[in-house]
Amino acid sequence: MIQTSVDVKELRRLLNPYKLLYVEDNLGLKEKATSLFKKLFAMVYEAADGQEGLEVFEKYKPNFVITDIQMPQLNGIEMATRIKEIAPNTKIIITSAYDDKEYLLQSIALKVDGYLIKPMQVDKITSTLYTIAKDMYEEHQKEVFNNYLHNIFNHQDNFIIMLKGDVAVLANEQALNFFDAKTLLDFKEKFKNFNQMLIYHDTFLYARTPQDVCLERIKKDMDKLYNVKILDKNFSPCHFILKLSQMSDDDDFYILSLTDITELNLLALYDKNSLEHDKALQDEKTIYSLLRAAKDGGAVIKLYNFFKGLTVCNNGILLQVERANSIIKTSAMQLKAARLEKKVVLNCELFPCDLQADSVIDVNFQTQTIKIGKCRMLKTTPSQRKYLILEPDSKHKLTIFYEKRKFDTKAHIVNVSKESTKIHLNYLPAGIKEGDEIVLDMVFSDDVKPYIINTIAKVLKIITIEKEFELICIFDLKHSIQKVLIDYLSSRQMKLVKEFKGLKI
Helix, strand or coil: CCCCCCCHHHHHHHHCCCEEEEECCCHHHHHHHHHHHCCCCCEEEEECCHHHHHHHHHHHCCCEEEEECCCCCCCHHHHHHHHHHHCCCCEEEEEECCCCHHHHHHHHHHCCCEEEECCCCHHHHHHHHHHHHHHHHHHHHHHHHHHHHHHHHHCCCCEEEEEECCEEEEECHHHHHHCCCCCHHHHHHHHCCHHHHEECCCCCCCCCCCCCCHHHHHHCCCCCCEEEEEECCCCCEEEEEEEEEECCCCCCEEEEEEEECHHHCCHHHHCCCCCCHHHHHHCHHHHHHHHHHHHHCCCCEEEEEEECCEEEEEEEEEEEECCCCEEEEECHHHHHHHHHHCCEEEECCCCCCCEEECCEEEEECCCCEEEECCEEECCCCHHHCCCCCECCCCCCEEEEEECCEEECCCEEEEEECCCEEEEEECCCCCCCCCCCEEEEEEEEECCCCEEEEEEEEEEEEEEEECCEEEEEEEEECCHHHHHHHHHHHHHHHHHHHHHHHHCCC
């Protein structure tokens, strides 16, 4: 174990990306010091004199060089001078057994990064390396930071605001102009209360209470995109997609990006009380704009398909959005489910409701993409089903009793959950209407044992399909009966998972 006052774990983390060349003609000293260096650096190269050291450097281009001064053929100062000519940013530490002012002055002139007197002490070595490595790390962070800012601030039309904690420290020209701020100082004053910038709009991000700090809420879920409404300098409402990203895991710097999508005219779509809401739900142009906003914002799309009621859900990314079709990249399992069902439901945090594509134009397993036709908005949300709703086994049996009489008709269960069922009938019992009570005697099987469910049910809805009918019924289950039904649904779900996975498409 290395005995030193420097945090060795931190020193290893700082030095691990780098390579070291150690040049020393004293074999005993070189062996001992090399053992220490190998515990700190990713790679350590050795040389016995300045000439060999220069050749090794030219071949491997290490980031650090630690070298003795007094050596045959080429001394340490001469070698270091040549190395600085080749790679000026190389970090060089000189070691010497002599407290010689001439060598010290030459080292200063050469701008070496450290000067150690022999015999070298572990504390001195590690503290010198730590100081140099920490400076390198900070310099690298600044370089990454500056490049990042250059790319973001100069190559995007978005409003970009850099935050230190909750305080704005930089803003691009687009943001300054929007908020009518002539200088960064003006903008900082306007940004002091970010909550007040966000105007209430149904389902959008805004301060729900005076104690609700929106920025803190966003920081807890930075993978998410948010719809926000902000007033411009003329007090006109504007619609933005907001995204927050952290500059690095160990810093308190954040980049707040606001993409203006006001021109897409989507605000009415999110406001259920707006007179334009229902019209917007049916508008193809609005749906196209919604998909385009999701694509441009890089939003994650959740795709939903249903195999005999079993939910198949995976994430996807929109690659292409056109008025007649869109292309989404997703998982092979989702492609398989979409090809089977021939339609797909799309859910996204930016959408006010689920979208459904009623046609699957193409499924490409090689590129893992699905091409879908036009979408429509759904008033119900299949992505948020409260209960598991499954198609029962083909061997199930159903008997219906209405007004204490057995109803003799061909009937089968379309689907069933722990709360309700949908039943298909050839014809209706005379006089039955919505709100009436019936008794259902259902027998399910998982090929191992029967599950018998006998319960009162309320007719919630009657649907006429040509000359046949469907009843949607709500159960009034006793606790013991509900447990039997839940056991069956669990067993049925496992069987459907195996069946789906085994399908060859």
